[in-house]
Amino acid sequence: MPTCGFSVPMRAEIDGMIRKGMNRAQIIAFYRHKYGEKVLSAPTAEGFNLLAWTMPFIALVLGGGLMVLLVGRWRSNPPSAPSGSKPAGEPSSFDPELRRRLENELKERR
């Protein structure tokens, strides 16, 4: 932010360090020493912080594994009658005339 009291002087300071020939790693190390780890915009990839990076993917793999497991169980269920994908919930009073028209239309679309 242009009015930020922190970033404006910091940028000037970084400009100075670049002019002095410090490289990226050195500048980062300088700030890390000065302000602590908080100054880094993302966790480092070491120690406890590794958990930050890996956990989302571990969770995804676990979730995916659970899903595959469940799907495997569902697949072993015998499939119901081929015409209705939702046999139990089908409205009992579904109008036969509507059904006939629906089937005709479906046939025409093919």
Add this chain to the structure above:
Amino acid sequence: MPQLGNLALAIALILAVYSIVANIYGMRRNAPDFVVSARHAIWSMCAMVTIAVVVLWVALLRSDFSLEYAASYSSSTLPTAYKITALWAGQQGSLLLWTWLLAIFTSVAAFQNRRRNPDTAPYALAVLAGVAIFFLWMLNFVTRPFDLLPAIPAEGSDLNPLLQNYWMAIHPPSLYIGYVSASVPFAFGAAALITGKLDDGWIRSTRRWAIFSWFFLTLGNLFGARWAYEVLGWGGYWAWDPVENAAFMPWLVMTAYLHSVMIQERKDMLKVWNLSLIGLAFGLTLFGTFITRSGVISSVHSFTQSGLGPYFLSFLIAVTVAYTALLIFRSKQLRSPAEFESYLSREAAFLFNNLILVGITFAVFWGTIFPVLSEAVRGVKITVGPPFFNRVNAPLALGLVFLTGIGPLIAWRRTTADNLVRSFAAPVAIGVATGIIGAACGLRQWYVLTAFSLAAFVMGTVLVEFRRGMNARRHLLAEPRAKALVNLVAKNNRRYGGYVIHVGVIVAFIGIVGSSFFRTEVKKSVHAGDSFTIGSYTLRFLGFSEVDTPHLASATARVEVLGPDGREITVMTPAKLFYIRAQQPATLVAIRSTPLNDLYVVLAGIDDSGQTATFEVFLTPLVFWLWAGGLLMVLGTVIVMWPNVRERAAIATVLSRSSSADRELADLAAPGGD
């Protein structure tokens, strides 16, 4: 006047408690009069909260600085529009707005269900009233909007300058509407669990609420992004700030929910999952408020911070425990004979869609709370910022985009190889061609190439779908092209509205990728008359003009923009502002937006002589398409929500003909039940 506000809030609390007692007593003892009475209590509660809101608005508009709230968030010189929006500038007002919306939505739900869902609606209303009690309790005892100051100050301390902006006026209400309306499907889900009526009735009864909530969460996020873009002056629109994350997570979960309920409606499976998702969505809205208000996680958004954290956390834990207990209690009845034939099916695509959406939600959640964990475990404060979220979510986003293309075209149950080729040959060709053209044009980043190819692939699938539908109508009904298109959308509005939303998401995605990868930045100090370049533009600083009002002092720079051919395109006017009451500086960004790129000019500084200005200029490709995609999402949602006249008429005819009207169809025909 403030006493009236206090009184109204106290009565509202009593009415909310009464409505729960009456609803439960009425249901247990089979006394319908009590259920009716509870409904009236809810409406009266809404009236009371409305009175409180009006009282606060009047105090703000009349600059009644005896009221602490008005003195803190307004001033006599504040423009009237912002006096109105000051209602949600502070914590007490925000909670009041939240409570007000909740009261309104509860009242609407009570009205919609005055004859429908007689077995479950009273319990759902009791759950909503329970949530209202929490908020009313806060307003009555913890964070009171109508507290008076011991001495009346001559002037208010004004609204935070950052909030004196059009987008900030509409961003919080949109987000709150989205947050709060998610309570309604949640309450009906909870009611299904309480009563044991575990069919998809609760989903059907609240589908419009869920879409409504999703719609406003979308708007809230977009408006917030737009505000950040126009006001904060750093050239970006999204920084993965904890509060942004708090707004984004419920959106992700609602998106997952809107997809997975389709499986339950069709195949009567995933009951536990859907109930869990809506519980999660509701919990995340509370979590969002918790992290914003508690100060547990520092955020640039914490305009109002206080000791509200423990209350929200306690309520969040109580809700989570109660809801989970209900789920476990009903777990036997929730088991359904699920069937699943093939991974090459729409249900599989939806499952993966849910996996990724919830995966992203978790990643965002994890990144948001990780600093707290780090401090607790290692005692070291760390920052989890944009590089983390971008890197973790980028591959997941690609997966999601891919599924956006697959899901709508693949058949339910299973798909044959033949079918796959027929549906996907053209879209795949379009995607591959886009990748090749991109590479030929010099794009080298693999992510960008993949993203653009996938986006083109999805566009291809939608195109194929529209073409197929139009051709069917043209051949069967001999409709001309344009009419076929209009009718196709009008008569299958849910389906084709959904495609329009998908296109919107993809267009926004293109904007996000383009603006994230190709932004350039120049910072220059120049004298009047000097010029500098960025990209193909040349910018010449012409000079300043200054304006002072009692509210605001401003210095506006005039910058002439020249195109590559040296001709003047426009004059941009970035400014520095100084808000007099608040004694705070601010910047006014100048943006020139085109479909190709945005030129974004910030007046970063003026030297004392008034002759030199420092500019920060950003050139951001394709960001235009983020907003365009947002508009398409809005359009698509309107199409989805549009009442389908023909469908209703058909159902009404069926109902009038059949004596034993099926409950499901009756639900469909009733307003709000679509």
